[in-house]
Amino acid sequence: MKLTYFQGDPPNFGDELNATMWSHLLPAGFFDDDASKLFIGIGSIIQHGYPKDARKIVVGSGYGGYTIKPDVHDGSWDFHFVRGPQTTEALGLNPDLAIADSAILLRQTPLPAPATDIKIGFIPHYESIERGNWKVACDLAGISFIDPTDPPERIIQQILGAKLVITEAMHGAIVADALRTPWIAVRTMHHIHRFKWYDWVKSLDIDYQPAFLFPSNLRESWAVTTGRSGSGPRAKAACTSKLAQPLNNACHHMAARSLQKLAQMRPSLSTDANIERATDQAMSAIDGLIAKYGRKVAFA
Incomplete structure (x- = not known):
């Protein structure tokens, strides 16, 4: 499965989280260069233009309107969750998929020490x-x-x-x-x-x-x-x-x-209740993703 995200020049914080966050949440070796399966994570990257024969596996992405709407009902898309209800409405998806942006899962990863020179x-x-x-x-x-x-x-x-x-x-x-x-x-x-x-x-x-x-x-x-x-x-x-x-x-x-x-x-x-609910739902979706695509190897 190939990790797929927008790589700009200059780099953009939200997109670059893909390169660091997922290693804490997915088994070692989950990603490779197999472009027949595309992992579509953080970013407004549910879009038209992906290869038709590739499996598009969506994990917390959103539709941003930057391209025409993709045909997400052509059999090549696998949705685990998406950013929000406007994405599900725009693309005709099950409303239950609207959990939150997958960057919420930073809550489940090791975090660096807070900066001390900023208010x-x-x-x-x-x-x-x-x-x-x-x-x-x-x-x-x-x-x-x-x-x-x-x-x-x-x-x-x-x-x-x-x-x-x-x-x-x-x-x-x-x-x-x-x-x-x-x-x-x-x-x-x-x-x-x-x-x-x-x-x-x-x-x-x-x-x-x-x-x-x-x-x-x-x-x-x-x-x-x-x-x-x-x-x-x-x-x-x-x-x-x-x-x-x-x-x-x-x-x-x-x-x-x-x-x-x-x-x-x-x-x-957001309220503590809503952030905790969305985090739990997103982690449950990750568990389902690993069960479906992950190999039974130790975490990094």
Whole structure:
């Protein structure tokens, strides 16, 4: 069975959890390079485009709307659980499969020591790293910048040590919630990323009211205004010129003040009962997965 997940450049925290988390939950030797069976875990990776003759084994993934809907009823898909009810509704699946994002299973793995140098952290979406200036805004606000392109262990340490996490990245919220760190959701800069948030929060019955965060520079302002990504060469050239610098500086300060205001808001956290229920259901699904596909070998 081949571990399958989105591998971006730069890497993205939520996706990269696949490379580290599953080794603690599945038997040694569970994964190999056999592409006839694809393990589809953390991420919005229930999508069109996988080989038709491959067995697609879904373990906590979600449909994010990034591709057309796949035909999940063609006999090549094996669903153990999915991220949430919007995925089951969109794809015509059994509603009982909607448990939670599989990153919730970090609760069942060894965790690193919490960072001791952080109180409030901000995690942007990984696309906002190249487009925005969030390190500058965080420094101005006196808030720790948590880089979603850093190694997963470092980010987990920071989330564990924080008293509060403000996050544009969905897996920043998912991991914070799983580890019981209060979090505040920021409305994603690009609308295409919003469907998956509603999918996840509905699985844990979380009251999701994402807050507006002032853009950190002109490129992000352009993205918010136009509904585009802000990553095109024309937007980049126009928004990073010397003439634009005074406005970019103003955006830095406005974004910093916006972060400070968000830090005073009431944070979100699923109930203990809901997180424990979902964790138990997800682990039961993992037990079923191992019984079906695992070899009887010792755990790593």
